[in-house]
Structure formats: C-alpha cells, structure tokens
Amino acid sequence: MAVNIINDGDRSPRVVLSEPTGSTAEVLLYGGQVVSWKNERREELLFMSSKAVWKPPKSIRGGIPICFPQVANFGALEQHGFARNRLWSIDDEPSPLPPPNNQSMVDLVLKSTEEDLKTWPHRFELRLRVIIGVGKLTLIPRVRNVDSKGFSFSIALHNYFSLSDVSEVRVEGLETLDYFDNLLMRERYTEQADAITFDGDIDRVYLSTPNKIAIIDHERKRTIVLRKEGMVDAVVWNPWDKKSKAIQDLGDEDYKAMLCLDAAAIENPISLKPNQEWKGRQELSIVSSSYFSGQLDPRKVLGLR
Known part of the structure; x- marks a missing residue:
C-alpha cells in the first residue's frame, strides 16, 4: 500500500493512493475532491470534463x-x-475512526473560517477518509458541530462516473421510489420504470433509497455498485446535449460519457447538537455486469443470497 503527496505547482497539492494489484485514487486538497479512480487495468472509472x-x-x-x-x-x-x-488539510487526528489496517488511505479535514461564518454562521469540522482497495473506493465523510448552538446541513457525494454511452446504460435499485424532479419545479413523482434509462436530460432526487444502487454498463461489461450509509437520498443527473453546450466547463459531447449518481441527504437535513458528530459512508465497487441483470433471481440482485 502506498500514499504519495504530490505538489508540482500546476495543480492543487494532491494525494495519490495505490494498492498492490494496481488500483489507484487521486485526491486533491483543494475541495477534498477525488479526481481519479483507476482499476488494476489502469482504466479510469470516474469522469472528468474535457474542459x-x-x-x-x-x-x-x-x-x-x-x-x-x-x-x-x-x-x-x-x-x-x-x-x-x-x-482542505491533511487530518492528523482522525479519531474516533479506527487506524488503517493495511489499507492505502488518507484523512482530510476542513474547518470553518471567519469568512465562511459570514455566510453560514456555524462552526464545524468536516472530515473525509478516502480508502483504495482492490476494485473498491470508499469515502467516509463526517461532520462535527463545534459551535455553541445546533445546526442542520445537507450533503452529497457528487459522483461523476465514466461510461461507454449514457444512452446505453441503466440504473437499477431506484424503481418504485418517489423522487423530486428538479426539471419540473421539484414536483414529487413515483418512478414507474423497471430501471432508469436515459434519452434526455435528467435531474432527480430519489427519496428513501436502498443502501445499494447499480449502474449497468453493458458495452464495458461492468457494473458500478454504490453502497451507502447515512445518506438516504440519491441524485441522478445528466444535462444532455442542449444544456451541455451552456455549461462552460463541460465539453459539448461530454454528456454522452458520464452520469452522476450521488449519495446524499437532502429531503431531511441532518441536525447536530453542539459536540455531536454525523458519519456517512460510501463504497464504490466494480462487479460483473451479469450479476445485476434483470433476468436473474431478484433475490440475488438484492444480495439476499
């Protein structure tokens, strides 16, 4: 397991995590943002805009x-x-999380500044642990209230996934659920499809979602599985062609190769009393596409066997 801190002057200082089979992750200190996750074959699993x-x-x-x-x-x-x-900064005191156990990981922390307090008057500490494993990337966000009064917040891990072609993939795990449609004045609807497929722009917040959601990419013969704890909602977003052209830092054709599927807490903000801490968890992994095929026993799809 290896952890390297790189500061080459071109970009924000970054931490590169790697494990023996060749999987890697790259985390920027600016934004506490994971900007790369590659599997053991050096295939990039996260999308990055061409602009x-x-x-x-x-x-x-x-x-x-x-x-x-x-x-x-x-x-x-x-x-x-x-x-x-x-x-963000490297967190030298990540307690009370357990110490790493032969894992390549980094702990980051963001603390409220006087400037932040002008627009959001709550003192907090936001921590993030990033762990790379064989075919697996885990993020553990934590928020601690270090103020003298309580506050509430919303949070999302805004995952941009790299795909072969968004019009050919499907998302399973959100069927029959209610969602807010941000394209229709946040009206509430119920998902009617057996799986979510894509033929136009989409911006939805699915509510009270299961702990496991899958993106099936048949062309690449892989399924990205998102497992989450502490974040009950899920955001699905793709701007499609017309809106992509209006987004300055997104290439006109980039929408075809990406899909955002977020672990989030939105509908019911999280409330913390003074000295109280919230912890979430997101685990991303890659499995065989056939595992989530709709033709299989649904109990296997849900991991009940």
Missing part, C-alpha cells in the same frame, strides 16, 4: 466533489455549498 478548470476558485467538474453544507442553490451560499471550493 475542467483546475485552478481555484473554480470547482472541478468531474471526479467526486463534496456538496456541503447545502445541495442545490439557496440563499447567500454558493451553489452546492462551499466545501468543494476550499483548501
């Missing part, structure tokens, strides 16, 4: 940005909060 802006203060479009303390755009805060637009 990504790598210099502050612009957030980087791709990888896994962290949306905190809000998801969406409300009030005086910048869209999706400020955590993805701040310089």
